[in-house]
Amino acid sequence: MILAKIALGLCATVAVGTGYLVQDGFVHVGVDEFRPGGTHLHLIVPAMAAPIAAHFAPPGHLREMQRNVQPYLPMIREVLKELNKLPDTEFVEVRSGTDHVHVRKAGGGIKVEVETDEEHVNVWVPLRAVYDTTSVLQSRFSGGE
Amino acid sequence: MKTHTRKLMFGLVGSAMLMAALVVAPVRAQGTQGSSSERWLHVRVDCSDAKGDTVHVNVPVELAIAVIGNVNHDHLHNGHISIGHSDLNGTDLHAMLQAIRNAKDGEFVTVNSRDNDVRVAKQGGLLLVHVVDHKERRDGKDSNDGQNVEVRVPLTVVDALLAPGNNELDLVGAIRALAASGATELVNVKDRDNTIRVWLDSSNTGA
Numbered sequence A: 001m002i003l004a005k006i007a008l009g010l011c012a013t014v015a016v017g018t019g020y021l022v023q024d025g026f027v028h029v030g031v032d033e034f035r036p037g038g039t040h041l042h043l044i045v046p047a048m049a050a051p052i053a054a055h056f057a058p059p060g061h062l063r064e065m066q067r068n069v070q071p072y073l074p075m076i077r078e079v080l081k082e083l084n085k086l087p088d089t090e091f092v093e094v095r096s097g098t099d100h101v102h103v104r105k106a107g108g109g110i111k112v113e114v115e116t117d118e119e120h121v122n123v124w125v126p127l128r129a130v131y132d133t134t135s136v137l138q139s140r141f142s143g144g145e
Numbered sequence B: 001m002k003t004h005t006r007k008l009m010f011g012l013v014g015s016a017m018l019m020a021a022l023v024v025a026p027v028r029a030q031g032t033q034g035s036s037s038e039r040w041l042h043v044r045v046d047c048s049d050a051k052g053d054t055v056h057v058n059v060p061v062e063l064a065i066a067v068i069g070n071v072n073h074d075h076l077h078n079g080h081i082s083i084g085h086s087d088l089n090g091t092d093l094h095a096m097l098q099a100i101r102n103a104k105d106g107e108f109v110t111v112n113s114r115d116n117d118v119r120v121a122k123q124g125g126l127l128l129v130h131v132v133d134h135k136e137r138r139d140g141k142d143s144n145d146g147q148n149v150e151v152r153v154p155l156t157v158v159d160a161l162l163a164p165g166n167n168e169l170d171l172v173g174a175i176r177a178l179a180a181s182g183a184t185e186l187v188n189v190k191d192r193d194n195t196i197r198v199w200l201d202s203s204n205t206g207a
Helices: A002-022 A049-055 A059-085 A127-141 B003-032 B061-069 B093-102 B135-139 B155-162 B171-180
Strands: A026-033 A040-046 A089-096 A099-106 A109-115 A119-126 B040-047 B054-060 B080-082 B106-112 B116-123 B126-133 B147-154 B168-170 B185-190 B194-201
Touching: A049 A127, A059 A127, A059 B061, A109 A127, A119 A127, B040 B061, B054 B061, B061 B171, B080 B171, B093 B155, B126 B155, B147 B155, B155 B168, B155 B171, B168 B171
Parallel strands: none
Antiparallel strands: A026 A040, A026 A119, A089 A099, A089 B054, A099 A109, A109 A119, B040 B054, B040 B194, B080 B168, B106 B116, B116 B126, B126 B147, B147 B185, B185 B194
């Protein structure tokens, strides 16, 4: 009986934890270098790591961010709001020989893909995670926590 | 812990994770619905050289307004550009644009030279600029190597640009006026190797 209660508690914790973890989606980063010994990196990181990192950023880094980022926060937030309203779309496509660059909105995030003969790089960042991060930064810049 | 108990716990934990993901997914998907009535600014650059370079840019007008309207840097503040006579070497841009706006339809500037043909006209609510660069004449060739540039600006855009007064230009207002004008083709540049096109429409792909 006690085992069942522990199992139930564990399940509830995992369910809540997983829900919390995936609410912002995941940041995808992929790097493949086509040379001997080249990097092959594929990361899937919970996007909510970004606002958490912003929340716990040390004061020194925060002051630097405040100087560099704060003037652009209102613009970034407005852009994110507008992006959120848009359907999935390709914003930029550049082709030069075998080199391709794509910047698009896909699945509630911004996807950047760079493909050359030497390497493939792709990054997908959920918009909501960026918005949440800007909220945390704005709060910390104004002295709140 | 017994094997069947461990399996049961793994199953329960797995199910809980799956359910949490399924519950969250539709909530997140709601945020990605778009509006179809928006105007989009498109830029296409196509090069006909061996590499066949192409650049395609699609920007919703509202997004451009969100960016420009929130930049506060140098001469640009809240979508307005502050200008002074010193910036334009004493040229009174406002007076010049007012004069164009108030003038009747017609051709204002016509230059035909060995190197270039330039035409500036006002016609049907549009300011038209047409420049033909005769590079082939300079190079002493017969083939048409020159560049052909066509620019079409709705005069409502000029009105919106001038709206704030003497020392400012309303860039955001001008973009809104451009979107509302129903204009399509804005810029066309063609030469032997490149084609550049800037236009507005309601499609997010520009196709």
